[in-house]
Amino acid sequence: MTSKYETVIGLEIHAQLSTESKMFCSCSTKFGAEPNTNICEVCTGQPGALPKTNKKAIELAIKTGLALNCKIEPYSVFARKNYFYPDLPKAYQISQFDLPIITGGYLEIEVEGKKKKIKLTRIHLEEDAGKLVHKGAERIMGSEESLVDYNRGGTPLMEIVTEPDIRSPLEAKIFMEDLAHLLQYLGVCDAKMEQGSLRCDANISIRPVGQKELGTRSELKNMNSFRFVQMGLTAEVARHTELKESGEKIIQETRYFDTKTHETKSMRSKEEAHDYRYFPEPDLITVEPDKEWIEEIKTTITELPEKKKERYTKEYGLSDQAAETLISTKELSDYFESCLKIEKKPKEITNWILGDITAYLKAKNLNIKDINLPPGEVIELIKLIEKGTISGKIAKEVIVKTLNTGKTIKDIVSESGSTQISNEDELQKIVEEAIKNSPKQVEQYKSGKKAIIGYLVGQVMKASKGRANPGLANKLLKQQLD
Amino acid sequence: MNKKTAHELKTLLNKKEISATEIVKSVYDQIEKYEDAVSAYVTLTKKHALAQAKEVDEGKRTGPLAGIPIAIKDNMCTKGTLTTCSSKILNNYIPPYNATIIDKLDQAGAIMIGKTNLDEFAMGSSTENSGIKTTRNPWNLDCVPGGSSGGSAAAVAADETILAVGSDTGGSIRQPASFCGIVGMKPTYGRISRYGLVAFASSLDQIGPMTKDVRDCALLLNIIAGYEEKDSTSAKIEVPDYTKSLVADDIKGITIGVIAELMGKGVDKLTKEATEKAIKLLESKGAKIKKVSLPHLKYSVATYYLIAPAEASSNLGRYDGVKYGLRSKETKDLITMYKNTRAEGFGPEVKRRILLGTYALSAGYYDAYYLKALKVRTLIKQDFEKAFGECEVLLSPTCPSPAFRVGEKANDPLSMYLSDISTIPVNLAGLPAISVPCEIIHNLPIGLQIIGKAFDEETILKVAFTYEQNTGWHKEKPKIL
Numbered sequence: 001m002t003s004k005y006e007t008v009i010g011l012e013i014h015a016q017l018s019t020e021s022k023m024f025c026s027c028s029t030k031f032g033a034e035p036n037t038n039i040c041e042v043c044t045g046q047p048g049a050l051p052k053t054n055k056k057a058i059e060l061a062i063k064t065g066l067a068l069n070c071k072i073e074p075y076s077v078f079a080r081k082n083y084f085y086p087d088l089p090k091a092y093q094i095s096q097f098d099l100p101i102i103t104g105g106y107l108e109i110e111v112e113g114k115k116k117k118i119k120l121t122r123i124h125l126e127e128d129a130g131k132l133v134h135k136g137a138e139r140i141m142g143s144e145e146s147l148v149d150y151n152r153g154g155t156p157l158m159e160i161v162t163e164p165d166i167r168s169p170l171e172a173k174i175f176m177e178d179l180a181h182l183l184q185y186l187g188v189c190d191a192k193m194e195q196g197s198l199r200c201d202a203n204i205s206i207r208p209v210g211q212k213e214l215g216t217r218s219e220l221k222n223m224n225s226f227r228f229v230q231m232g233l234t235a236e237v238a239r240h241t242e243l244k245e246s247g248e249k250i251i252q253e254t255r256y257f258d259t260k261t262h263e264t265k266s267m268r269s270k271e272e273a274h275d276y277r278y279f280p281e282p283d284l285i286t287v288e289p290d291k292e293w294i295e296e297i298k299t300t301i302t303e304l305p306e307k308k309k310e311r312y313t314k315e316y317g318l319s320d321q322a323a324e325t326l327i328s329t330k331e332l333s334d335y336f337e338s339c340l341k342i343e344k345k346p347k348e349i350t351n352w353i354l355g356d357i358t359a360y361l362k363a364k365n366l367n368i369k370d371i372n373l374p375p376g377e378v379i380e381l382i383k384l385i386e387k388g389t390i391s392g393k394i395a396k397e398v399i400v401k402t403l404n405t406g407k408t409i410k411d412i413v414s415e416s417g418s419t420q421i422s423n424e425d426e427l428q429k430i431v432e433e434a435i436k437n438s439p440k441q442v443e444q445y446k447s448g449k450k451a452i453i454g455y456l457v458g459q460v461m462k463a464s465k466g467r468a469n470p471g472l473a474n475k476l477l478k479q480q481l482d
Numbered sequence: 483m484n485k486k487t488a489h490e491l492k493t494l495l496n497k498k499e500i501s502a503t504e505i506v507k508s509v510y511d512q513i514e515k516y517e518d519a520v521s522a523y524v525t526l527t528k529k530h531a532l533a534q535a536k537e538v539d540e541g542k543r544t545g546p547l548a549g550i551p552i553a554i555k556d557n558m559c560t561k562g563t564l565t566t567c568s569s570k571i572l573n574n575y576i577p578p579y580n581a582t583i584i585d586k587l588d589q590a591g592a593i594m595i596g597k598t599n600l601d602e603f604a605m606g607s608s609t610e611n612s613g614i615k616t617t618r619n620p621w622n623l624d625c626v627p628g629g630s631s632g633g634s635a636a637a638v639a640a641d642e643t644i645l646a647v648g649s650d651t652g653g654s655i656r657q658p659a660s661f662c663g664i665v666g667m668k669p670t671y672g673r674i675s676r677y678g679l680v681a682f683a684s685s686l687d688q689i690g691p692m693t694k695d696v697r698d699c700a701l702l703l704n705i706i707a708g709y710e711e712k713d714s715t716s717a718k719i720e721v722p723d724y725t726k727s728l729v730a731d732d733i734k735g736i737t738i739g740v741i742a743e744l745m746g747k748g749v750d751k752l753t754k755e756a757t758e759k760a761i762k763l764l765e766s767k768g769a770k771i772k773k774v775s776l777p778h779l780k781y782s783v784a785t786y787y788l789i790a791p792a793e794a795s796s797n798l799g800r801y802d803g804v805k806y807g808l809r810s811k812e813t814k815d816l817i818t819m820y821k822n823t824r825a826e827g828f829g830p831e832v833k834r835r836i837l838l839g840t841y842a843l844s845a846g847y848y849d850a851y852y853l854k855a856l857k858v859r860t861l862i863k864q865d866f867e868k869a870f871g872e873c874e875v876l877l878s879p880t881c882p883s884p885a886f887r888v889g890e891k892a893n894d895p896l897s898m899y900l901s902d903i904s905t906i907p908v909n910l911a912g913l914p915a916i917s918v919p920c921e922i923i924h925n926l927p928i929g930l931q932i933i934g935k936a937f938d939e940e941t942i943l944k945v946a947f948t949y950e951q952n953t954g955w956h957k958e959k960p961k962i963l
Contacts (some may be wrong), residue, residue, distance in 0.1 A: 040579075041577075041578060041579045044805060045800045045805065046559070046577060046578065046579065046806070047565070047567070047572065047575070047679040047680040047681075047800070048557075048558070048559045048577070048581055048676075048677070048679055048680045049579070049677070050676065050682065050712060050713050050714070051714070052711065052712055053714065053716055080796050082795075082796050082799060082843070084799065084802060084820055086802075086816070089800060089804070089805060090799065090800050091796075091797050091799025091800050091802060092799060140816050141815065141816070148804070207718070238618070275844055275845045277795075277796070277840065277843035277844060277845075277848075278843075279792060279793075279843050279848070279852060282683075282684035282715075282793055283684050283714065283715065284687035284712050284714050284715075285715065363944065393571045415868075431590050
């Protein structure tokens with residue numbers, strides 16, 4: 001869309017932190033438990049109960065801040081955001097307001113080959129609300145009855161707010177993907193948009209190219225996948241453009257993306273916006289992380305994706321594409337690196353991981369972390385090929401059998417008798433047979449068409465059901481024919 | 483037996499001259515006799531108390547307060563026992579957990595007699611704001627016992643318990659202690675865990691002892707003071723043995739500051755004279771008396787009535803009919819459930835304060851009201867710091883006058899608010915203070931307030947003990963008994 005309008009987008013992202021316990025009590029954050037079982041007096045808002053800050057959540061926020069080049073504030077304050085809703089048991093959410101734990105920073109993304117820094121405004125900590133289930137309607141208004149599950153209530157959330165630096169729905173999508181990736185690498189959030197552990201709201205407006213002041217914005221919610229981020233924002237850009245073109249007024253409002261119709265729909269206007277009556281949470285003390293602790297947290301940051309990719313190409317000589325694929329998830333690069341730790345054969349390992357193992361995972365719709373193939377097994381396979389115990393072709397079958405059965409590579413190889421035939425006497429018989437069965441090709445060879453030997457090796461492989469050592473077969477064939 | 487103090491009963495129990503069962507029975511006998519007139523309790527836990535007393539007598543329940551009856555203000559959560567905050571909105575609320583103080587008292591072997599009446603959610607100075615009943619002052623049944631811990635104070639004064647605990651947000655322990663002629667202490671903010679104390683104004687609330695004499699106050703403070711992880715605002719400061727401060731006349735050389743602003747206009751003539759007499763007595767025991775001025779105290783009531791309602795408006799949001807307590811029968815949808823539940827459940831004073839607080843925190847008003855109040859609070863704190871630069875304790879009447887009559891101020895909230903002028907600044911500054919009985923005027927007791935430095939409850943106790951031992955006002959009993 002090379003239109004006369006420029007799109008301006010800022011994102012507000014909620015990331016569920018990977019802590020064992022909730023933000024302000026010791027209840028488990030485990031997903032999928034029976035409703036209202038991971039609850040206590042604190043996270044159900046019983047009278048008199050008091051919050052207690054989860055230190056791990058602070059640590060993870062600081063870790064994120066460090067990885068995103070932010071300032072870790074020496075003094076920050078929790079605040080109460082007051083509003084009534086049945087999923088909010090205290091009628092206020094403990095969040096942060098004017099003094100967040102983290103400010104500034106940026107994430108560099110690459111859009112159509114060009115690098116671009118998206119600046120961050122702030123990152124703050126807060127608690128999640130519970131979950132409502134309605135009967136007879138989609139929302140609480142009009143439902144026959146509504147039930148609330150407080151299991152999720154009090155789960156730690158990190159809100160990341162960007163500056164209005166994003167200029168297209170595609171940029172927004174890339175930003176979200178890269179951010180998710182980074183959060184996974186840091187181990188602070190599993191960042192699954194579809195499951196809601198990473199959520200994204202967008203403030204979006206358009207303005208004539210060259211104009212400085214921002215246009216009237218709308219806030220867009222309910223984009224629960226990377227694809228929907230782009231689709232939703234694209235739909236909203238189109239809506240804004242159409243309104244502007246037809247001379248109609250854009251009103252400031254909150255809208256949601258209807259994932260069925262792919263349209264955006266109005267939720268509430270600015271006039272209906274809440275006054276949250278923020279004030280400092282008197283039940284909690286200020287957060288003042290000392291320098292030593294921050295330094296300690298710094299040491300827990302492992303290599304981030306971009307650095308990793310660079311190392312894979314430079315140090316291991318992997319192709320850009322292979323490196324990119326390996327770092328695409330933390331699980332995959334972790335797996336790669338555990339193999340590497342056992343035996344430094346980056347190229348062979350990469351070939352197996354990105355080739356047969358990935359193909360298997362895809363076919364079975366599995367994740368690398370779900371497979372029963374310890375990294376040592378990959379190395380075992382590579383070694384067996386190198387030693388000539390099995391051929392590369394057999395290896396491909398062995399790995400599938402191993403993945404299917406969960407047995408070891410060694411067991412599969414010895415069970416199926418699929419070790420390579422490297423014994424000259426044994427192979428000699430097969431070679432002779434092949435020569436006998438291919439008089440035409442033998443003649444061609446003898447008349448100088450040496451390349452035909454490939455066909456003969458193939459015959460030997462076929463007759464040996466792939467077990468023949470191809471190098472040795474070649475050698476024996478030549479001995480016989482020359 | 484129920485007329486005795488905890489330390490006296492402890493001695494008798496140790497000597498096996500009496501049994502815990504006898505003590506508990508005598509307390510319930512007294513309740514039987516006087517409760518109709520006094521109305522101190524919201525809930526009695528007799529069966530449980532007698533069972534615990536039996537355990538004490540069988541040696542199964544031990545601890546420094548084993549067998550000693552205690553009354554609990556009904557805004558502290560008691561697992562399995564109704565905790566109403568004297569509000570209709572919580573009239574069926576049985577907490578699933580114990581407040582920390584309840585666990586501590588339990589471990590010390592104390593026996594809970596029942597839960598005492600208060601102004602709804604501790605908002606008030608007379609118990610007239612209770613959504614359940616109005617407690618009467620045992621010294622004069624036509625008078626209020628003070629509030630909000632009026633039930634606890636009246637129970638102690640009427641010997642319907644031996645010990646009691648209250649909570650103090652702007653004077654709610656000290657003022658009723660003063661009105662009922664007992665000892666009441668608000669310790670330093672952070673000295674006692676607030677976990678399980680139903681919040682009114684979180685930055686001001688503090689639990690404290692209400693007792694028949696200073697020794698019992700120290701004894702009880704020993705049990706309930708101390709840091710607790712579950713309350714982030716509780717202080718990691720070691721707790722001394724407070725009974726060691728109970729040395730009479732050990733105040734030579736101590737500088738006592740008399741707060742000029744609390745001895746002037748608005749203080750009842752006889753109250754002022756009694757306070758001056760107390761000052762003379764302490765001076766005669768070797769204390770140095772100094773007149774001090776805290777110029778910002780005149781803003782305390784205004785400051786308090788912004789900060790406390792602001793916090794309360796947020797703290798009381800949870801009473802919405804969703805999870806526990808009252809849900810209006812007139813519920814058609816979410817909004818009517820909220821509106822009708824809160825309209826039916828809260829009394830007028832609570833509503834007034836929620837409105838005040840909501841307004842003070844609203845967009846566009848926050849800076850002018852709440853933020854400004856926080857700044858004045860700092861100035862008040864600094865006034866105290868300055869005064870404590872030259873004094874060990876500060877002194878004033880606990881209240882400008884003795885107990886007023888039931889109904890006298892009920893329709894004049896502002897005059898009711900102003901009667902807390904001496905106690906409120908102490909909460910704003912987070913300091914410890916005690917009220918000890920000081921004179922009886924027209925058959926109504928009044929109290930002497932002794933304010934200390936943060937976490938220096940010891941000096942307060944020392945001065946209070948000296949005063950008490952040299953006067954004996956604590957031994958006076960209401961005529962009806």
